[in-house]
Amino acid sequence: ETGVTQSPTHLIKTRGQQVTLRCSSQSGHNTVSWYQQALGQGPQFIFQYYREEENGRGNFPPRFSGLQFPNYSSELNVNALELDDSALYLCASSLEDRNNEQFFGPGTRLTVL
Amino acid sequence: AQSVTQLGSHVSVSEGALVLLRCNYSSSVPPYLFWYVQYPNQGLQLLLKYTTGATLVKGINGFEAEFKKSETSFHLTKPSAHMSDAAEYFCAVSDRNTDKLIFGTGTRLQVFP
Numbered sequence: 001e002t003g004v005t006q007s008p009t010h011l012i013k014t015r016g017q018q019v020t021l022r023c024s025s026q027s028g029h030n031t032v033s034w035y036q037q038a039l040g041q042g043p044q045f046i047f048q049y050y051r052e053e054e055n056g057r058g059n060f061p062p063r064f065s066g067l068q069f070p071n072y073s074s075e076l077n078v079n080a081l082e083l084d085d086s087a088l089y090l091c092a093s094s095l096e097d098r099n100n101e102q103f104f105g106p107g108t109r110l111t112v113l
Numbered sequence: 114a115q116s117v118t119q120l121g122s123h124v125s126v127s128e129g130a131l132v133l134l135r136c137n138y139s140s141s142v143p144p145y146l147f148w149y150v151q152y153p154n155q156g157l158q159l160l161l162k163y164t165t166g167a168t169l170v171k172g173i174n175g176f177e178a179e180f181k182k183s184e185t186s187f188h189l190t191k192p193s194a195h196m197s198d199a200a201e202y203f204c205a206v207s208d209r210n211t212d213k214l215i216f217g218t219g220t221r222l223q224v225f226p
Contacts, residue, residue, distance in 0.1 A: 004156070033213065042203050042216030043157070056212050090156055100145055100207045102214060104156035
């Protein structure tokens with residue numbers, strides 16, 4: 001069984017740029033959630049995708065957007081990067097009706113200069 | 114609204130001593146409760162979860178937690194700490210009406226020889 005993978009592992013961008021982060025879900029999982037973890041904080045929910053449609057969103061501006069593909073892989077896109085977007089971005093996959101048990105990837109560390 | 118409070122951002126114990134990490138939650142509906150562990154530069158790994166049924170939940174690596182509704186608590190314990198337990202621990206809450214996890218700010222566990 002393949003776990004959740006994310007790419008890239010590290011990324012450095014400058015303010016105002018755009019970034020795309022990628023996630024491959026655990027085999028058979030049809031739901032993916034994205035979280036932002038700032039340094040020294042707990043993860044904050046960004047949004048969730050289920051069967052290629054957004055299925056819930058946290059308190060993040062529209063410049064944070066996502067996609068889920070038919071093979072259940074996913075992308076997180078962030079436009080007009082700000083310094084405060086520097087964080088670890090975590091992807092988690094799950095199965096519907098499994099009591100929200102989510103399996104996390106190793107994360108992508110984004111640094112915005 | 115749901116929330117999680119983890120008392121103590123840092124906990125230090127000696128190897129072989131009891132580990133107690135505290136978590137209190139707020140939820141207007143029956144909660145699902147989780148404990149995750151995060152090792153340096155890694156994603157989150159599920160230790161244990163409570164959804165319904167037995168209030169004492171056993172997880173991996175010898176950890177367990179007890180759901181106490183009257184105290185709105187879900188404290189994590191381990192009878193005997195091991196050096197490999199040193200990590201960041203996150204308590205999280207969700208419910209069957211939402212698909213997002215609400216995390217606490219985390220507790221860093223240090224284990225001394």
